[in-house]
Amino acid sequence: AYVRGLKARGGVVRTATPARSIKRNGPVWRVDDVATDLVVDAAGAWADAVAARAGVPGIGLQPYRRTIAIARVPDRARLRGAMVCEVDEQFYYKVEGGDLLLSLAEETPVEPGDARPDELDVALALERVEEATGLGLRSIRTSWAGLRSFVPDRRPVVGTWPDHPGFAFVAGQGGSGIETAPALSAFAAAVLTGSPLPADVPVDPDDLAPGRG
Incomplete structure (x- = not known):
């Protein structure tokens, strides 16, 4: 259902397509041949490895x-x-x-x-x-x-590092990825696009941001 919804909105799914190059040029990120103003790193256990490829600090993820x-x-x-x-x-x-x-x-x-x-x-x-x-x-x-992947406080991570705008994490869901995906995805979409937060996900974005206290 999610894939159908993505395609209905003009989205494209590329399989077996590793991101070999992730570079930032001003406000624009380029992932191989794709240019975008927002990269979402939802690579599960590999989220920190993907961030390193982009020159972005990791979030301390441990699988x-x-x-x-x-x-x-x-x-x-x-x-x-x-x-x-x-x-x-x-x-x-x-x-x-x-x-x-x-x-x-x-x-x-x-x-x-x-x-x-x-x-x-x-x-x-x-x-x-x-x-x-x-x-x-x-x-x-x-x-x-x-693999169940966590950061030290065992809460998910949603958001960007202040010094690396346009590169966002949605990671660290531990062993509850499937159960939390609908709510966390709606929350992440709102946070990353600056839209109103979903009323049924009463979470402060600062509580899930990278580098939270």
Whole structure:
């Protein structure tokens, strides 16, 4: 829906097109062959790397790896629908079809890159969830990993550095990117274009600006 809306407004989506050159010339930024007065760095775990390519200070973003797996459940009749998070965040699990999705809820600092599941984390998550549930979990159907990126205060970053107008960050959503995207996007659009802030996003722009106190 978002892509359709963008295209309906004349936007263009370029895939497999790395930004090799990002340079500022007065009020205009040039990203390869595109000239614009506003660059939005929404590159996730790579946001600081993109900023460095543009000669802009980073925001102190740290990616963390989290591994998730799907475990086979021998007796599916015993499954219940609730999601369960261990009180000290040592693991969580929830029903996924007839199987069980589980994770250690770990945050392992890593460099930006294609995250790979850690076999030890998968095994430990399986052990902890089996100990808690007694479901007879013994094998994994599949596993994957993703990156959750935070700045030190663990709040998103929206805005520009004062000395680098026209280069804006929208980054640092941690593990809540999908859930927060509609509200944060509306908020960011207002902040970056100088439009009125959305009434249903009661956030002070200074609280999410780069370099906030």
